[in-house]
Amino acid sequence: MTGEFLGSEVRLFDYSHTAAPDYYSKHWHTIITWQCAAETLPDFVIAPGHYLRRYLVADLNELALPEESEFSEAYRLYAQEGSDPLPYVSSELKAFLVRQKGFYLEVKNGVMLVFRKDQELAGAEDIEQLFALVETFKNSCVEAQNR
Numbered sequence: 001m002t003g004e005f006l007g008s009e010v011r012l013f014d015y016s017h018t019a020a021p022d023y024y025s026k027h028w029h030t031i032i033t034w035q036c037a038a039e040t041l042p043d044f045v046i047a048p049g050h051y052l053r054r055y056l057v058a059d060l061n062e063l064a065l066p067e068e069s070e071f072s073e074a075y076r077l078y079a080q081e082g083s084d085p086l087p088y089v090s091s092e093l094k095a096f097l098v099r100q101k102g103f104y105l106e107v108k109n110g111v112m113l114v115f116r117k118d119q120e121l122a123g124a125e126d127i128e129q130l131f132a133l134v135e136t137f138k139n140s141c142v143e144a145q146n147r
Helices: 069-074 091-099 124-145
Strands: 002-005 008-019 022-035 044-048 061-063 075-079 103-108 111-116
Touching: 008 124, 022 124, 069 075, 069 091, 091 124, 103 124, 111 124
Parallel strands: none
Antiparallel strands: 002 008, 008 022, 022 111, 044 075, 044 103, 061 075, 103 111
């Protein structure tokens, strides 16, 4: 499904993949992507725990978040060396992610991709949560631009 949400292009789709050690079975996720209308955003990832860490290590570094104990207990923040995604990770976004554990959020080339690692295909209520996260992220971008 494609359309416009909050003034930018949005796509919602189901995606399947295989993963070690169960290459014989598919894993499904409902994914939302949203074209960020904000200024150029740095590429970064917010991942639950160490999810996909071995795939991210090659070109992204984990950023320390010592002052955010509840957030840093549940999530890891990764970015390219020299980039600073912190202005786009507002306290509102952190609070949302802490309340709704399990989201994977990636920003690459100005497009945000989100899904829940612990959830397969999303129902109507879960899709509402995906859109709520997009809106929360947009607010973070606006907040960062206004600083």
